[in-house]
Every structure is written in C-alpha cells, then in structure tokens.
Amino acid sequence: MGDTDKSTSTTVDTGRVKSGSGRCGSISSRIRESFDCSVVRHFFTSYNVIAEKWRSSALAGIFKHRLFLRCEARVRRTVAASIEKSTNLRFISAQMKHxxxxxxxxxxxxxxxxxxxxxxxxxxxxxxxxxxxxxxxxxxxxxxxxxxxxxxxxxxxxxxxxxxxxxxxxxxxxxxxxxxxxxxxxxxxxxxxxxxxxxxxxxxxxxxxxxxxxxxxxxxxxPALYILFISPEAGVVVFFAIAPLISARAAAQFILILSASYFLKLIRGRRTFSLDPADFHVFLFGVLLYFAEKINYAGNGASKSVNMYVVYILFYFITVNLIKSEAQRERCRRAAAYGAATVAVLFLVRRFAFDFIPDLSHINSNVIKGIFSLVEQAAKNASGCVLYLVAALPLFTASFLRRRGDSKPLRMFLFAAVSVAAAVYTLSRGLWLGAAGGLLLFLLIYNFKYIYVLIAFGCMVPILLFSLPEKTAGYLAGIFNMSGSQTIGRVIVRRTSLSILNDNWICGVGRAEGLFPKIYSLYSNAPYFSEDSQNLYLQIGIELGIAGLVVFSLAMLLLMIKAFTAVRFTRGGMRLNSAASAAGFAAMLIYGMTDYIWADPRVFLIFFMFAAFISAYNSEMPKQDSVHWGVVIGSKREASIDI
Known part of the structure; x- marks a missing residue:
C-alpha cells in the first residue's frame, strides 16, 4: 500500500514537473489545453482544409481545363524554344563564364x-x-x-x-x-x-x-543584372535588405526587372507558379486597387502613385513563388534583420547627428557632396519606413532565442536594442502598441507561460507610470486619456471618416492624390484637419468600398490562418521563425488600427513583402498533386502550376 502511494505521488510530481512547478504550472497547462481544444485554435490552423476546398472549386477547375492547358503549352513551347536557341543569350552566358x-x-x-x-x-x-x-x-x-x-x-x-x-x-x-x-x-x-x-x-x-x-x-x-537573371531569388533576398532605403520609384523599377527575370525562368520551366486562396484574395485586392484609380471622384488619371502600388503587389507573388526552401527563407530573414538594423541606425543618425554635420557648400568635389546627399536621402527614406522595425522585432527575438545553427545571438541582441531605441524615439504610441502586441504574440506562441509576464507587467504599469518622468508618463497615459488634444483630434477625424464611409460604402470614393482632404473638408468644419482617416481599415473602406474592405479582410485572415497552420505543423527552428514572421505581420495589422500606415508607398510595399514572407512558410506543408503544364522544349524540366 505504501509503495502504491509512493508511485502515485511520484507520478503526480512528474506531471507537475512536465507542466510546470506547482499551482502556476497547472494553471498555465490548463489554459493551454483548453485553448488547444477550442474552436478558435482549430479554425486558425485549418488552412490545409481551405486549400483542399479551393483545389476542388470551379474557379480552380478553369486552370485545369484541357483547352486551357493546350493553349498554355503551345505558347510556352514557342517562347521557350526561341529563348533556348537564342544566339545572343548563349554568347552573353559564355562570356560571363569566361x-x-x-x-x-x-x-x-x-x-x-x-x-x-x-x-x-x-x-x-x-x-x-x-x-x-x-x-x-x-x-x-x-x-x-x-x-x-x-x-x-x-x-x-x-x-x-x-x-x-x-x-x-x-x-x-x-x-x-x-x-x-x-x-x-x-x-x-x-x-x-x-x-x-x-x-x-x-x-x-x-x-x-x-x-x-x-x-x-x-x-x-x-554582372549584378546577370546574377539577377540567373537567380531571381538573390534579387528577392537583396530587396528585403534595401527596400526601406531606396526611393519608391527605384523600388518599382527593381521589381519590374525582377518580374522579367522570374517570367523568363517560368516560361522556360525553371520555376513554378502557385495560387492558393490567400494569394487569390491578394490578387483581387490588387485588381480593386487598380480600378479605384481609374474610377474616382477626382476624375481619371488624377493619381499615378496607385500604379506603383499595383507593381508592389506584384512583388508579393514573386516572393511567394520564388522563396520555397527553408534556406531561402533564412536568407530573407537575415536580410530583413540587417535592413531593419540599418533603418534603426539611420533613423537615430538623422534624429541626433545630422545637426552636427558641417556645411559642405564650400567643397568643390561633387563626389563628397554626393556621398553625404546619398546618406541623407537614405536616412530620410529609412525614417519613413519605421514600420520595418515593428515587423522585425519578433525576428530579432527568434534569432536571439535560437541555440542551434549559425545565428549570432549577440549580434541580433544589438540589432534588437538599436531597433527598440529607434522605435521609442519615434514617439508614436500606435507603433509602440503594434510592436508590443506583436512581441507578446510571439512570446505566447513560443512559450505559453509568458502569460505570467503579461500579468506581472499589467500589475507594474501604475508603478512604472509613477517612476517615469512626468512628461513621459503623461505621454504614455495619453493613450487612454480622452481629454488630450491629440486624442480628441483623432476621435473627430475618425468620426468624420465613418460618416464618409457611411455615405460611400458601396463603391468607395476611389484613390487619387489629395482626394481624401477635399472630401473630408465637405464633412467637417472642425479645426482638426487630416490628410487621411488615421486608420488603415477605414481608409480602405472609404477608397474601395465595402467590397475592398471585405476582400482585404479575407486576404489578411487567410494569411494569418496560413501562418498559424505552418506554426502548428512545423518543428524546431522553422516553427520559431514562422511564429516570429506571423507575429511581426500581426504587429503591422495592430499598428494599422491606430494610423493609416500606407501613406508612404514604400510602407505599402513592406507590408505585402512581409505578407509574402509569412505565406512562403506554408510552402513545405503537405500538398495535393500539382497540375503539370507539359515538358518545355530545350529545358528537359517539367513546369507545374499548383492551383
């Protein structure tokens, strides 16, 4: 009898050790078990079921029709044969190898x-x-x-x-x-x-x-262009690092060159193209975005920036179809980490160091002036892309937590410290909320016991506000203070934006440069003027109508389901990285609730760049048989389009 009691107590103690020590461990394990058995968890990890229904849908059946396949195969054979037999391309390739x-x-x-x-x-x-x-x-x-x-x-x-x-x-x-x-x-x-x-x-x-x-x-x-056309994946990796540092026009030109490289690889059967439910909704959103510029209250041709937005969405499909393996995703993750660290450093330099740069007007050398002008322009571009820091903080944390591989924890810790400093000095409370929400989501995915850290932090908030300087504490408390002038202004702007949305919810007002302020002035006589609705989702509804808002919401929902499905069915470092990517993207969505983050076109690009990154983490999940599109002449490789 005593032996039985001992064995029973040993079993109980072992269970406590596995689930955590004492009562706290049992509480966290119960919460985790209840969440694992909940409908929410199964819904957000059911992307394989959604993809299976998509493959059997009538829309996907169009791409599998025999007539469509024959026409595509004939066009592909003709174009691929001309490329393979091109004397000029062979000469260029031979000289580069020489x-x-x-x-x-x-x-x-x-x-x-x-x-x-x-x-x-x-x-x-x-x-x-x-x-x-x-x-x-x-x-x-x-x-x-x-x-x-x-x-x-x-x-x-x-x-x-x-x-x-x-x-x-x-x-x-x-x-x-x-x-x-x-x-x-x-x-x-x-x-x-x-x-x-x-x-x-x-x-x-x-x-x-x-x-x-x-x-x-x-x-x-x-040689850089030659490498880009040989390996478009290299262009994607490089672009993850330089996207926040270059101008919007240069980014669009780079994407068009990358698109040409990918299309040549695709038509020759060297790369594949896939379209799943999330990608299809992103495509629909791009179509609505394009027609919103053509049909708007300001008249046709009022804005040229929206065409750039459509080009940026094209980068989403390039990334999803090129970044397939874990090694490629690891390169993109490192490039994003270096890019975010560069953004943070340039932002801090622009904020503190540019005031000490001497006047260079007396220098005759255009080279020196050009170098300083280039650095200043890069710092200006980086200051407009601080959203990069919000998405990259979970990536830094994931790299620091990894104990295997060739990751550099100390380097990533320094990158994270610089990024946190830059995020703090933006003085954007919406950015702080987004970064905190994304980081918290990642920690909860990594280890559910971090919920106790959240509870402890919530209890320490009053003490923290009393310990900080009065100005800083007042600025932080202003998030929940409805009497502040900034908060009142935001409330007035959003109420007016809701009135605009209520009157134009069917088709929206369209997209054009300076269109929103003109319409806003018709609805408000208040002294608070705004260039946008200060909310991403309100702005999409106003510009694209209810159809655009629904399509965008479905696309984001499917992307998050896709990301959490990858987190559920992967293990080790891949699971950690996929969780960090999902948390970073969720941080951008949270930040979008407090501000219109797409005011800068390059931020729109970064948003869909990270959307493609989390979508790429689902590429190694078990899939059904692909639809093969014939053998390409001259390449002896089979091209497949996975619908």
Whole structure:
C-alpha cells in the first residue's frame, strides 16, 4: 500500500514537473489545453482544409481545363524554344563564364589603364578652359590605379578569389544562394594582356564624354543584372535588405526587372507558379486597387502613385513563388534583420547627428557632396519606413532565442536594442502598441507561460507610470486619456471618416492624390484637419468600398490562418521563425488600427513583402498533386502550376 502511494505521488510530481512547478504550472497547462481544444485554435490552423476546398472549386477547375492547358503549352513551347536557341543569350552566358576563368591581374591591368587615361583626360580638360575640368575625374582615376595595384600582383582567377574572400563568399553563397560547386568547376584560362589594355584605354577615353563614376556604376551593374537573371531569388533576398532605403520609384523599377527575370525562368520551366486562396484574395485586392484609380471622384488619371502600388503587389507573388526552401527563407530573414538594423541606425543618425554635420557648400568635389546627399536621402527614406522595425522585432527575438545553427545571438541582441531605441524615439504610441502586441504574440506562441509576464507587467504599469518622468508618463497615459488634444483630434477625424464611409460604402470614393482632404473638408468644419482617416481599415473602406474592405479582410485572415497552420505543423527552428514572421505581420495589422500606415508607398510595399514572407512558410506543408503544364522544349524540366 505504501509503495502504491509512493508511485502515485511520484507520478503526480512528474506531471507537475512536465507542466510546470506547482499551482502556476497547472494553471498555465490548463489554459493551454483548453485553448488547444477550442474552436478558435482549430479554425486558425485549418488552412490545409481551405486549400483542399479551393483545389476542388470551379474557379480552380478553369486552370485545369484541357483547352486551357493546350493553349498554355503551345505558347510556352514557342517562347521557350526561341529563348533556348537564342544566339545572343548563349554568347552573353559564355562570356560571363569566361570572366570567371581570368586571373585578377587582367582585371587589374584594365583598371590601371582606365585610371591612367581618366587622369590624362582630366589634364587635357584642365588645359582647355572652354571645356573645364572636374576634380572628381582625377580622384576617380587615382582611386582606380590604387585599387588595381594589388590585383596586378595576384595570379588567382576570379572564381578562386570569390571562393577565398570572406565578403565575396558571403555575397555569392550566403546572399545569392549559389553553390560552391559552380565555381569549383571553373577552369583557368589564359587571357590576353593587350585586350585588357585596350578595354582600359577605351573606358578611360570615354570619360571625356561620360562621368567616370557613371562608367564604374555600369561596370558594376552589368554582372549584378546577370546574377539577377540567373537567380531571381538573390534579387528577392537583396530587396528585403534595401527596400526601406531606396526611393519608391527605384523600388518599382527593381521589381519590374525582377518580374522579367522570374517570367523568363517560368516560361522556360525553371520555376513554378502557385495560387492558393490567400494569394487569390491578394490578387483581387490588387485588381480593386487598380480600378479605384481609374474610377474616382477626382476624375481619371488624377493619381499615378496607385500604379506603383499595383507593381508592389506584384512583388508579393514573386516572393511567394520564388522563396520555397527553408534556406531561402533564412536568407530573407537575415536580410530583413540587417535592413531593419540599418533603418534603426539611420533613423537615430538623422534624429541626433545630422545637426552636427558641417556645411559642405564650400567643397568643390561633387563626389563628397554626393556621398553625404546619398546618406541623407537614405536616412530620410529609412525614417519613413519605421514600420520595418515593428515587423522585425519578433525576428530579432527568434534569432536571439535560437541555440542551434549559425545565428549570432549577440549580434541580433544589438540589432534588437538599436531597433527598440529607434522605435521609442519615434514617439508614436500606435507603433509602440503594434510592436508590443506583436512581441507578446510571439512570446505566447513560443512559450505559453509568458502569460505570467503579461500579468506581472499589467500589475507594474501604475508603478512604472509613477517612476517615469512626468512628461513621459503623461505621454504614455495619453493613450487612454480622452481629454488630450491629440486624442480628441483623432476621435473627430475618425468620426468624420465613418460618416464618409457611411455615405460611400458601396463603391468607395476611389484613390487619387489629395482626394481624401477635399472630401473630408465637405464633412467637417472642425479645426482638426487630416490628410487621411488615421486608420488603415477605414481608409480602405472609404477608397474601395465595402467590397475592398471585405476582400482585404479575407486576404489578411487567410494569411494569418496560413501562418498559424505552418506554426502548428512545423518543428524546431522553422516553427520559431514562422511564429516570429506571423507575429511581426500581426504587429503591422495592430499598428494599422491606430494610423493609416500606407501613406508612404514604400510602407505599402513592406507590408505585402512581409505578407509574402509569412505565406512562403506554408510552402513545405503537405500538398495535393500539382497540375503539370507539359515538358518545355530545350529545358528537359517539367513546369507545374499548383492551383
């Protein structure tokens, strides 16, 4: 009898250890078990059921019709055959591979004479007052000669130099995703020094007509474009890092080039295209967004920015169909982490350090002015994309919590610290709420016992408000203070926006530049004026009507179901990363409740970029058989479109 009691008590103690120590562990385990058995949990992890119903729907059956498949196969064979047999493409590919087999001394020789003739052209222009000389040409020429000196002494091929250089290895293998075997098979070839001399001389003579920096930029852009067309996935990874730093027009141009690269791969059967329920609703939202610009209260052609919005939605489908493996998603996650850290640093620099930069008007060099102007513009672009920090904070936390792999916890901790500092200095309470909500959601997914941290933090809020400076505490308490001027203004703006939505709920007012303030002035005589409704969902309803709001809500709901389904059916680091991505995207949705976050087109791009990222985490879930679209001539690879 005593032995039985001992064994029973041991079993009970073991259960307590597994579920947590003492009463607290049993409470958390009961809450977790009740949530696991709830309807909400099964609903938000049922994307496979939704996808199965989508595959058997009449709409998906259109893409499986025999006539449609025949027409598509004929077009694909014709276009793919012309691409495969193109003499120009074969010549370009052969020459690019030939460049890898040349030694660095040939590149050094070309750069040396490029710099020599650039300096000579500068001296000639200096002696001709009618033409004038630019000191930047001399600086560029001398720099090229200095860079060429170590290259002249090297006997390694370009492929060997890439394999041995730490920075080049990181760019080519880690970022671009190329295999080491691709460079290991490159054989050394004898180059001609006279050809390198002639090329350097021609490039130097061209500086008489063209700025040498432009020529240097073109020389860098040519291999970059070649890599982009060989591996569009590399373009997606790079874009995750540079998206918040470049202008809206440059981002649209990059996406169009990336789209051309992906289409060429798709038509040749080297990549696949898939369309699931979430993607289809995003597509419908893009269609509504396009027609909202064509039909609006301001008249046709009133806005050109919406076309840029449609291009940005195109990046969503490119990312979903290119980022398929865990290695590619890991590259995108790292790129997003570096991009967010750069945004945070540039934001803090712009806020605190730009006041100490001296006046550069007395400097004659356009290079120095251009560098400072480029940094200032990048900092300005980064300040408009602080939403990147909201989505990236759970990613930083996931990287810091990982104990396996090659992640750098200390580096990610520093990135997170800088990002938190930048988020605090934005003084945006909506951004704070979004970041806190996303981070809390991630911690609850990671370990449900963090609910006790939430309870403890809630109890400490009054103490925290009393311990902070009076101005800071008042600013934080203003979130719940209805007597504050900012809160009253927001309430008035949203009430007026609801009135606009109530009168235009069927089709909306459309999208056009400056359209909302004109309509807002007709509904309000209050002194509180606003450029937008200060709420993402209200703004979508006003511009696109009830149809646009419903389609957008369904798309976001399906994306979250897709993300939580991936969290449920994955394990280890993949589950941690998918949970962080879902939490980051949820943080942006929470932030959208407090402000219209799409006022900047690049924020719209970042929003759907992270939407594609969480959608890509479901690509390794068990799927039904794909619909095969025939064998492409010349490629011997089968292309499939998964509907």
């Amino acid at each position: 460049l890898l087999s040349l030694t660095l001394s040939h590149y050094g020789l070309a750069l040396f004479f490029f710099g020599v003739y650039t300096s000579i052209i500068y001296l000639i222009c200096l002696m001709l007052p009618a033409i004038g000389a630019d000191i930047d040409s001399l600086i560029t020429g001398i720099s090229l000669m200095l860079v060429s000196l170590p290259l002249l002494l090297s006997r390694k091929t370009l492929a060997e130099a890439i394999s041995e250089s730490r920075i080049a290895r990181w760019l080519v293998f880690s970022v671009s995703g190329f295999r080491r075997e691709d460079l290991a098979t490159v054989k050394r070839r004898r180059g001609r020094a006279d050809v390198a001399f002639i090329i350097g001389m021609i490039l130097g003579l061209l500086t008489f007509y063209v700025d040498p920096l432009v020529i240097t930029s073109v020389l860098i852009a040519i």
